[in-house]
Amino acid sequence: MFRKEDCCYQTYRRILRDIKKSGKYYDYADVLEKMPEKWLILRHDIEFSVDRAYQLSLIETKEGIKSTWFVQITNNAYNALSEKNVALLQKMAENGHHIGLHYHRGKSVAGGALGELKRDLQMQADILAKMTGLTVDRFSFHRPLREHLEADLEVDGLINAYGHQFFCLTDNPSQPLPVKYVADSNHQWKYGEATEQFFAAHDKIQLLIHPLSWSENGAEHIENFQNIVREKHDELIDTIEGEWKIFDELRGKL
Numbered sequence: 722m723f724r725k726e727d728c729c730y731q732t733y734r735r736i737l738r739d740i741k742k743s744g745k746y747y748d749y750a751d752v753l754e755k756m757p758e759k760w761l762i763l764r765h766d767i768e769f770s771v772d773r774a775y776q777l778s779l780i781e782t783k784e785g786i787k788s789t790w791f792v793q794i795t796n797n798a799y800n801a802l803s804e805k806n807v808a809l810l811q812k813m814a815e816n817g818h819h820i821g822l823h824y825h826r827g828k829s830v831a832g833g834a835l836g837e838l839k840r841d842l843q844m845q846a847d848i849l850a851k852m853t854g855l856t857v858d859r860f861s862f863h864r865p866l867r868e869h870l871e872a873d874l875e876v877d878g879l880i881n882a883y884g885h886q887f888f889c890l891t892d893n894p895s896q897p898l899p900v901k902y903v904a905d906s907n908h909q910w911k912y913g914e915a916t917e918q919f920f921a922a923h924d925k926i927q928l929l930i931h932p933l934s935w936s937e938n939g940a941e942h943i944e945n946f947q948n949i950v951r952e953k954h955d956e957l958i959d960t961i962e963g964e965w966k967i968f969d970e971l972r973g974k975l
């Protein structure tokens with residue numbers, strides 16, 4: 722599990738500098754187009770908070786890194802299409818980052834055929850593109866099923882972050898693989914660790930970092946969620962205040 726110092730912004734800056742030092746930082750589209758022998762792609766899946774993603778993106782912008790931020794449009798904890806969040810996503814894109822769809826498969830297509838899944842995915846990507854005015858040319862699955870990873874799904878106009886060029890499905894992730902995948906899942910490193918040594922040891926790497934785990938000072942697992950709950954609470958209070966004329970009478974009682 723992450724300790725505070727493992728997931729603070731200072732550590733994040735160190736990771737970004739190690740990525741730059743590796744000399745193999747690429748975007749998904751450049752990997753497909755230029756087919757370099759060595760590459761490292763940095764991706765983010767946004768699970769609970771666009772604000773946290775935005776803050777983390779500012780650090781990348783300062784360090785000269787432009788990565789991909791996959792956002793859900795059916796998440797119950799945030800509305801990617803709210804005026805505020807659309808503005809944040811647009812700013813990230815203005816800074817050179819890529820905004821993609823973090824596809825959250827609804828129950829209606831849960832057991833459906835792949836064709837139905839593709840149509841749903843395409844529809845969500847279109848909605849995200851139309852509502853933000855941004856180019857959406859890529860997607861990642863949220864909690865993908867094995868069969869969806871095995872399918873190496875191709876969707877017109879969209880790069881699949883779990884496509885077989887970028888991801889190797891295996892039951893034994895510790896074995897040598899053509900593409901190495903490393904992620905900070907459940908507030909800890911999985912399948913490896915984002916270090917200079919790891920970046921040097923593998924030719925092709927997809928690094929997934931969830932913005933929800935990272936903050937200015939860092940936080941252990943429980944404290945991190947306490948902070949997220951507080952941030953969401955404050956956001957809700959601000960939203961009510963903006964809508965409810967007599968909110969002053971209520972504020973102290975909530």
Ligand SMILES: [Zn+2]
Nearest residue numbers: 766862863864
């Ligand atoms: Zn996800």
